[in-house]
Amino acid sequence: MASVKLEKINKVFGRDHIIDDVDLEIGDGQFVVFVGPSGCGKSTLLRLIAGLESITDGDLRIDDTVVNDLPPRERGVGMVFQSYALYPHMTVYDNMAFGLKLAKQSDETINDRVMSTARILQLEGLLHRKPKALSGGQRQRVAMGRAMAREPRILLFDEPLSNLDASLRVQMRNEIARLHNRLGSTMIYVTHDQVEAMTLADKIVVLNGGHVEQVGSPQELYQRPATKFVAGFIGSPTMNFMPAQLLANDDHGCRVLAPGVGELALPQDASAQPQSAVLNIGVRPEHLRLAEPSGDNRFEIVNVEYLGNEVYVYLDPKEGDTLLIHRSEAPSQWEEGQHVALVPDTQHVHLFDDRGAALDLPAQRQAA
């Protein structure tokens, strides 16, 4: 168990600045998830912590010791790879014992550690099999067992579930969550799947283009996204965005005009924005109400998806080509081809400036 601290970490490959001034603190026993679109640098950041890539600039501390120049085996980290990367010619037992043997542990210690790890991961019956005789989920567990057997201070996961089919993924996600509860060790997990991030993490780090967009708990990220990028990335189906013009600012918040939707009174403080600035409003699909059309507020329903417990209604946005989404519990009265008015729940509307930063709510509202 250990804490990790990243101080102004940079990684440059040739001319590409992959990781740009990343600061991050990971507490002892925390489950931290790095999430972001492909190419955002999340895997590189994990590999920097693992020691598989060298840090161009900045300090990486594990338990207050700078480990920039230590090889992986001296950092006390274990890693689970996306492709599992099990040694194909070794049995499950030997796969897990390999690192311990290299660390020159006694045969008894090796046996004890492998057996206790196998017990935790329910691999006892498989110890004499080769990886090719295992199912996907079993390989995944062996890969975790190999990383755990050396009792590392930090466990790293690089998109460990992306090679599994959907149902197995949910099951393994649960196992990883339970494993973390049971071991209590520090874990860092990389994924592009925001559902995995939301369900597993104590703390989510959203990365975009090599820098940190926002760090926070799943609730914080969902309810108070700091940027438009985070707002669009977290949550499924994604948040709806519409342009809106700032009309006025007062003590209770501001008023904006969203073309097609009409005037909205929002609680955000827009006093820092210039007069009639063009902003973006963001509304989650569940915070959008549909009503009978009135005047300009008239959107066409282009598709209705029935999912059993809930219904997604897709609407023609008039401007741009990203469909607007409304989510409600099934059954739904709406049908394709109908015209409806959009009524956002103004208490849950997010407001972003032209650079994508979220506008703050007044202090008293934030505290409540």
Next chain:
Amino acid sequence: MTARQLSKIAKRVGFWALIVLIMVYAVFPFYYAVITSLKPSSDLFRVELWPSTWDLSNYAQILTQASFLRAIFNSIVVAVSVVFIALLLGITASYALGRVRFRGRSTVLLVILGVSMFPQVAVLSGLFEVIRTLNLYNNPAGLILSYTIFTLPFTVWVLTTFMKQLPMELEEAAIMDGATPWVTITKVFLPLMWPAMATTGLLAFIAAWNEFLFALTFTLTDAQRTVPVAIALLSGGSAYELPWGPIMAASVIVTVPLVVLVIIFQRRIVSGLTAGAVKG
């Protein structure tokens, strides 16, 4: 019988006729060598496809010659050493060329390939000087050195291709487990590279076993000769007679180890040769 069935039969007959033709073309020279080796010298020039008398005197004659047995021993020493050195250097070089990113890597690979393009004769005189300077003339070590030079490019290329296909994450997993590059090569990569090593090793063995020009040039005495030279220098009863019977018997004897090796390794050779072709 319909026309369709007829054409089906005709195609099948044609197919097998073609196979027989190829078989005869490939195997007949060797078959004739075996036949010849089993004939007494009086029958040597009577053409027949199945010998009327079986006679092992040619084999007896060649196997009682001390110089021939010595040549077989030399050939084994030389070929085994070449295979061992070529694989050792090949594996380590292919790790560097296949796995380590460094400037000029492709240049090195091209130079290695370029070396193997020269005909043996072109480097013969230069190599002779090298071998004399190193004091290896008339010494099997000289042959080992020169064969390794010609075997390594192929070995390195095939092994590098193979090494590049091993997943990067496998090596990284070994690094996370605390393995040094040497441990990674010997404990993780080697067990996975047996097919490629069997293929390249066998081809290196065959090349070293059959090589003639260097063996003839760099050795002087019977005691240092390898088999191909020994066979070529077999002499008959008089200067005007080539002892075809013993020559054929000797050829059959030295070919047998190769056939046995190929049979032992054939499955691995096939998987080794195709391993580079398609993604498994």
